Amino acid sequence: MGADLARExxxxxxxxxxxxxxxxxxxxxREAGGPTELEAAATPTLxxxxxxxxxxxxxxxxxxxxxxxxxxxxALFGYDPLTHRIGRGILEALGIDxxxxxxxxxxxxNFCTVDGAGxxxxxxxxxxxxxxxxxxxxLLDKITVDGAEVTVQPVKEHRFVVRFRGEGLSExxxxxxxxxxxxxxxxxxxxxxxxxxxxxxxxxxxxxxRGVLRDQHPANMVLLRGFARHPALPTLRERFGLxxxxxxxxxxxxxxxxxxxxxxxxxGTTITEQLATLRDRWAxxxxxxxxxxxxxxxxxxxxxxxxxxxxxxxxxxxxxLVALGPDxxxxxxxxxxxxxxxxxxxxxxxxxxxxxxxxxxxVTTFGxxxxxxxxxxxxxxxxxxxxxxxxxxRLTKFGA
Amino acid sequence: MGADLARExxxxxxxxxxxxxxxxxxxxxREAGGPTELEAAATPTLxxxxxxxxxxxxxxxxxxxxxxxxxxxxALFGYDPLTHRIGRGILEALGIDxxxxxxxxxxxxNFCTVDGAGxxxxxxxxxxxxxxxxxxxxLLDKITVDGAEVTVQPVKEHRFVVRFRGEGLSExxxxxxxxxxxxxxxxxxxxxxxxxxxxxxxxxxxxxxRGVLRDQHPANMVLLRGFARHPALPTLRERFGLxxxxxxxxxxxxxxxxxxxxxxxxxGTTITEQLATLRDRWAxxxxxxxxxxxxxxxxxxxxxxxxxxxxxxxxxxxxxLVALGPDxxxxxxxxxxxxxxxxxxxxxxxxxxxxxxxxxxxVTTFGxxxxxxxxxxxxxxxxxxxxxxxxxxRLTKFGA
Numbered sequence: 067m068g069a070d071l072a073r074e075x076x077x078x079x080x081x082x083x084x085x086x087x088x089x090x091x092x093x094x095x096r097e098a099g100g101p102t103e104l105e106a107a108a109t110p111t112l113x114x115x116x117x118x119x120x121x122x123x124x125x126x127x128x129x130x131x132x133x134x135x136x137x138x139x140x141a142l143f144g145y146d147p148l149t150h151r152i153g154r155g156i157l158e159a160l161g162i163d164x165x166x167x168x169x170x171x172x173x174x175x176n177f178c179t180v181d182g183a184g185x186x187x188x189x190x191x192x193x194x195x196x197x198x199x200x201x202x203x204x205l206l207d208k209i210t211v212d213g214a215e216v217t218v219q220p221v222k223e224h225r226f227v228v229r230f231r232g233e234g235l236s237e238x239x240x241x242x243x244x245x246x247x248x249x250x251x252x253x254x255x256x257x258x259x260x261x262x263x264x265x266x267x268x269x270x271x272x273x274x275x276r277g278v279l280r281d282q283h284p285a286n287m288v289l290l291r292g293f294a295r296h297p298a299l300p301t302l303r304e305r306f307g308l309x310x311x312x313x314x315x316x317x318x319x320x321x322x323x324x325x326x327x328x329x330x331x332x333x334g335t336t337i338t339e340q341l342a343t344l345r346d347r348w349a350x351x352x353x354x355x356x357x358x359x360x361x362x363x364x365x366x367x368x369x370x371x372x373x374x375x376x377x378x379x380x381x382x383x384x385x386x387l388v389a390l391g392p393d394x395x396x397x398x399x400x401x402x403x404x405x406x407x408x409x410x411x412x413x414x415x416x417x418x419x420x421x422x423x424x425x426x427x428x429v430t431t432f433g434x435x436x437x438x439x440x441x442x443x444x445x446x447x448x449x450x451x452x453x454x455x456x457x458x459x460r461l462t463k464f465g466a
Numbered sequence: 467m468g469a470d471l472a473r474e475x476x477x478x479x480x481x482x483x484x485x486x487x488x489x490x491x492x493x494x495x496r497e498a499g500g501p502t503e504l505e506a507a508a509t510p511t512l513x514x515x516x517x518x519x520x521x522x523x524x525x526x527x528x529x530x531x532x533x534x535x536x537x538x539x540x541a542l543f544g545y546d547p548l549t550h551r552i553g554r555g556i557l558e559a560l561g562i563d564x565x566x567x568x569x570x571x572x573x574x575x576n577f578c579t580v581d582g583a584g585x586x587x588x589x590x591x592x593x594x595x596x597x598x599x600x601x602x603x604x605l606l607d608k609i610t611v612d613g614a615e616v617t618v619q620p621v622k623e624h625r626f627v628v629r630f631r632g633e634g635l636s637e638x639x640x641x642x643x644x645x646x647x648x649x650x651x652x653x654x655x656x657x658x659x660x661x662x663x664x665x666x667x668x669x670x671x672x673x674x675x676r677g678v679l680r681d682q683h684p685a686n687m688v689l690l691r692g693f694a695r696h697p698a699l700p701t702l703r704e705r706f707g708l709x710x711x712x713x714x715x716x717x718x719x720x721x722x723x724x725x726x727x728x729x730x731x732x733x734g735t736t737i738t739e740q741l742a743t744l745r746d747r748w749a750x751x752x753x754x755x756x757x758x759x760x761x762x763x764x765x766x767x768x769x770x771x772x773x774x775x776x777x778x779x780x781x782x783x784x785x786x787l788v789a790l791g792p793d794x795x796x797x798x799x800x801x802x803x804x805x806x807x808x809x810x811x812x813x814x815x816x817x818x819x820x821x822x823x824x825x826x827x828x829v830t831t832f833g834x835x836x837x838x839x840x841x842x843x844x845x846x847x848x849x850x851x852x853x854x855x856x857x858x859x860r861l862t863k864f865g866a
Binding site: 127128136411412438 | 471840842852854855857
């Protein structure tokens with residue numbers, strides 16, 4: 067809503083915006099009455115930015131809803147994550163850096179084992195090795211079918227991605243995974259009339275794969291599910307006139323940035339290297355998205371101290387970012403990943419926004435509890451970008 | 467929105483949720499600078515739960531909108547009270563414990579006085595006694611009409627409920643109350659083509675009632691209004707897989723719970739007896755709704771001290787609830803009823819949520835003003851159930 071209005075009101079400006087996403091930033095106390103990971107971490111620079119800036123809590127999708135990385139990031143990029151759903155096939159493709167375009171339908175594939183009668187005896191083919199996955203994916207990648215270009219790329223173990231590219235493909239195709247053993251993989255069926263071509267293409271691929279894999283026991287067949295089209299999002303440039311660059315280490319996040327129309331910039335693997343990239347490319351873009359994964363990984367591992375250390379590492383690197391003189395800097399997460407839960411969670415995510423034009427609130431440290439009283443309030447995640455644009459002088463008045 | 471998404475994401479879990487509704491909980495200070503009823507009450511257990519849990523303020527319908535009991539409860543049960551409106555006839559039926567089903571249309575009835583020409587001379591028949599209301603309702607209850615089963619039950623004084631049960635009944639029927647004296651009751655007219663049968667049934671009933679009541683001056687005629695169908699809500703089990711039990715003393719609230727698909731459990735009249743019922747039935751349900759009326763009654767009476775005492779009584783009983791070990795406990799109201807206003811009001815309602823998975827906020831006492839800074843923020847009432855489900859481990863992640 068705010069973001070739709072912002073599109074209407076966007077005006078050019080010579081300002082620089084930086085969105086720094088610490089993946090899974092929000093946390094929980096390790097023990098009753100204790101601090102969260104962020105509150106436990108020593109973060110003098112984040113605290114100073116919080117004191118000079120304005121803070122709040124973001125709800126990325128809706129209260130009580132645990133966001134996946136896709137919806138969490140879409141919200142931060144100013145899209146409504148309920149309207150723009152990214153299917154599993156596309157996310158799997160993004161996760162291995164396989165480019166997708168509006169012509170593509172992607173699916174998640176499993177190598178599986180079938181018996182002589184074609185019935186599935188192991189939906190994961192005994193979890194074949196990564197090396198086998200690569201070898202067999204390369205065989206499947208050679209398959210050609212009428213009406214679409216086929217690309218197959220390995221993921222890990224029994225998992226691969228298949229991308230069908232062509233005119234008139236639809237994602238409305240039923241899966242070929244029977245979801246239980248003892249049954250033959252069903253044919254893909256069109257779920258809507260316009261998906262007839264897609265179903266034909268998918269079935270032709272599956273038939274060819276059966277032939278190619280015949281002698282590759284235990285990985286002698288494939289199961290496909292999660293058919294998904296590229297969501298064809300309007301880009302940040304189309305919406306707000308932003309030349310946007312992404313500085314992310316992991317494929318999934320580079321892919322999500324591409325969906326939003328960002329240029330993905332080659333970079334290193336540490337925050338220091340990412341900020342060096344930022345400095346080197348500073349003149350070329352209006353908006354930078356920087357993604358830090360380690361906070362989330364530590365949370366998923368249940369490692370409270372490692373998550374706090376990952377936050378401290380970012381804090382130590384931050385002066386190099388501040389020194390570039392961004393007009394607007396926002397620091398937040400795409401969801402919470404409390405070490406106590408070892409998983410994404412629904413808890414709101416702290417956010418700080420620093421700009422010369424912000425109205426500083428009473429909050430002087432960056433933490434979940436201080437942010438509850440912040441001047442941004444409790445904000446839907448997708449509104450953050452609008453607020454950033456406002457502070458960057460990139461939105462004109464609504465109405466006279 | 468959150469609740470629709472929650473339906474999509476619901477997963478089974480072996481967790482227990484308790485929603486304790488103190489009717490009309492929100493209040494106002496008695497004198498400038500003073501505490502509200504809740505803030506004045508001594509509530510050591512609620513304060514402890516607030517300190518260990520997370521708090522906020524609920525807006526049940528929309529800012530500035532004063533909720534009736536129906537919309538307030540529907541929101542707490544996770545329904546959008548603007549989408550699902552419960553008509554007056556249904557609420558009147560629920561209020562006297564008259565069961566309603568999706569086959570039913572219910573209406574509010576008045577006994578009235580008509581003159582020899584059939585013109586209404588008193589729309590309330592001189593407010594006949596409850597005893598007369600019972601006697602005359604029993605006469606009307608014997609009426610039979612083609613196409614529907616008729617049930618008439620007394621409410622109070624000149625008021626009764628009539629329930630029409632049958633296939634193909636519609637609520638789109640005009641009222642038979644002229645709303646002013648000196649006019650004859652108009653015939654019921656269908657407001658939509660499919661309501662022709664309903665109008666015929668209603669008019670047949672009214673004609674029969676005129677005959678039955680001819681010699682019962684001053685209550686010698688009836689007026690019907692507020693025709694309403696059962697809203698046919700999807701149940702909590704259908705939406706979230708919850709086996710839900712209601713422990714409520716008053717008929718209206720038992721009826722609202724039935725609309726949501728809860729099983730209404732026989733219980734006593736005090737919070738202590740209600741919590742004994744909770745203990746006895748603990749194993750049978752996933753979700754319990756407990757309703758306390760006295761807070762609202764005291765507010766409507768303008769009795770600040772009685773409302774504070776009613777809250778204290780609940781607080782003293784609460785350890786018995788906590789001892790059962792609920793996974794998630796939420797305490798809130800369905801609206802505010804400040805003694806200072808002697809009526810429902812639009813002021814947001816304090817809420818506390820206690821769970822092992824919550825992120826404690828800075829709030830250490832349960833009161834309207836402390837809750838303003840709570841970690842739940844200012845939340846639409848209908849989102850509370852989603853947040854409860856999240857804390858109970860009953861929602862999976864949205865998107866990958």
